[in-house]
Amino acid sequence: MKIIDLINNSSKTAFSYEILPPLKGTGIEKLHETVDTLREFDPQYINITTHRSEYVYNDLGNGMFQRSRLRRRPGTVAVAAAIQNKYNITVVPHILCSGFTREETEYVLLDLQFLGITDLLVLRGDKAKHESVFTPESDGYHHAIELQEQINRFNQGIFVDGSEMKVPAAPFSYGVACYPEKHEEAPNIDADIYWLKKKVEAGAEYAVTQLFYDNRKYFDFVEKARQAGITVPIIPGIKPFKKLSQLSMVPKTFKVDLPEALTNEVLKCKTDREAQQVGIEWCVNQCKELMSHGVPSIHFYSIGAVDSIKEVARQIY
Template sequence: MKVIDLIHNTERTAFSYEILPPLKGTGIDKLYETIDALREFDPKYINITTHRSEYVYKDMGNRMFQRNRLRRRPGTVAVAAAIRNKYNITVVPHLLCSGFSREETEYVLLDLQFLGVTDLLVLRGDKAKHESAFIPEADGYMHATELQEQINQFNQGIFVDGSEMKVTATPFSYGVACYPEKHEEAPNIDTDIYWLKKKVEAGAEYAVTQLFYDNRKYFEFVDKARKAGINIPIIPGIKPFKRMAQLSMIPKTFKVDLPEELTREVVKCKNDEEVRQVGVEWCINQCKELMEHGVPSIHFYSIAAVDSIRDVAKIIY
């Protein structure tokens, strides 16, 4: 069953979360521990991030450095297959413009098709660490809508070179990202809404938000989207606040504001465990309010927050 169908056919607010593929060479057992820790809350699907290659510099001695490309977290397709095989849970691998050519994207789609994995989250992705602005790969894409078009053509049995497939399979369905406090590169929220509508017109069936801590920002964003004619489910993306250092890190990294009330409570804490408890309480209240407003699903970002998500889920699910 597709993610959009799982969302629509769930009587209560659906539970889902996002995971990282393991670091190269570390094995998959830790990932299984995360899934086991959250399994009792009946996740409808699990998202699996994809990471582009980055340049790293190896010291060769004599003041010489060798520049190499490295993917620190390979294996998104394999992880998706392993999770579905072991747990029989719908998996949603991310598909990126960032770091991938059209041909590489096609190979990923073929691998997923062979595995019967037909749900995707389609994203432009972040710029590389060495870039001051996003630069697509040679023969790659600048915008998620372009990547959507390739997927749509694939669904119609057309390869990127224009040739036709001899055999077609179940088409891919997909969601996209959206930003209640606007994407950092967008000049204003109205421009962001415009591009979200373009993604919907190109075939997106649902959207998942960037994390946020102020529900008013989400409700205002959804209201603007609806007025613009965007009628797909807009799923709130949530991550419990956990460490004192996040007071500066979260606004800097994710370009979101922290509510003053949350900030005041965190500043009162004496250590990170107290911060974690504040974060769990804030997240419970945040999720309860979202549920009262009838959100179809809540999507949790689990990286370094599994214990907190579990504490939240025990209360709200």
Template sequence: DKRGFSFEVLPPLKGNGTAALFRTIDALSEFGPRFINITTHHSEYVYKELENGLLTRQRVRRRPGTVAIAGAIQNKYDIPVIPHIICSGATKEDIEYELLDLQFLGISNILVLRGDKAKEDRQFTPTENGHAHATDLLKQVNQFNDGFFFDGTPIKHPGDKFCCGVACYPEK
């Protein structure tokens, strides 16, 4: 039988530990999941009032740690993980560092997505020096797989190649 079970988890909110997440995985692991997806959430902007009454805009990431959570799950449970890599809120360099960290952890399966638009935006706006589409992000991953950093510099000792799932959709 080729059918299998998988599930998707969110990284804990900033400041919370992994205990609740691990309790959830403990409960679901009895079903023998073939893999676990780990979502990624981009930064968002919040406005905070200063003492003088003016507002200041601050960038906040409420759910950091996708790569670290993927490594922790794979290490603790020996279940394959598929972290999401997204365009939203990430520069090409940010993505490159995520790929390097995943390689160091021995994680080679990823899901490439554009990600959601920022809450305050009407449409998706790519980060400066980032990607507008999942297909562009996939090109960067493929270039990395071919042994080159995003700026074209050769990677001296390329690691294992990434196996990518991709979710794309047309704009309305």
């Protein structure tokens, strides 16, 4: 069953979350612990992030450095298959423009198809750490909508070189990202909504938001999207606030604002444990308000926050 069907057929606000593949060489056991911790809340699906290769510099000991490429978190396809096989939960691997050529993307699609994994989240992805602006691979894409077009052609049985598949398999369905406080590179929110509409017209069946802490910004974004003719589900992406350091880290990393009320409560905290409790309470109230407005699903970003999400889910599901 496709993600859109899982969401629409859920008798309550659907629960889902995102995980990272493990660091190279560390094994999958910690991911199993995460799934085991959150499975009691009946996740409708689990997203698995994809990470591009980055340049690293190795000291050769003679005053020279050797530049090489390293993917610190490989294994998205394998992790997706392992989780789906072990837990029988639908998985949604991320497919990126960033760091991938068209041919590499095609091989990923073929591997996923062989494994019976046909749900995707299609993203441009972040720029590399050494880049000042996003730069695609020489045979890659600048925008997620271009990646959608390749997936659509693949669904039609056509490879990137124009040749046809002899035996087309089950087509992929996919969602895309959206940004209630606008993407950092967008000139304004209207431009963001314009491109979200284009992505929906190109085949996206739903959109998942960047994390946010102010529900009003989500509601305003959804209203603007509906006025623009976007009718697909817009799923709120949520991450509980957890550490004192996130007062500065969250706005800098994710380009989102922290509400004054949340900031004031966190500033009263003397320890991370106190800040975590504030974050849980804020997240519970945030989710309850979203649910009262009839959101079809809530998607949690679990990285570093599994214990908080478990407590939030315990109170709202």
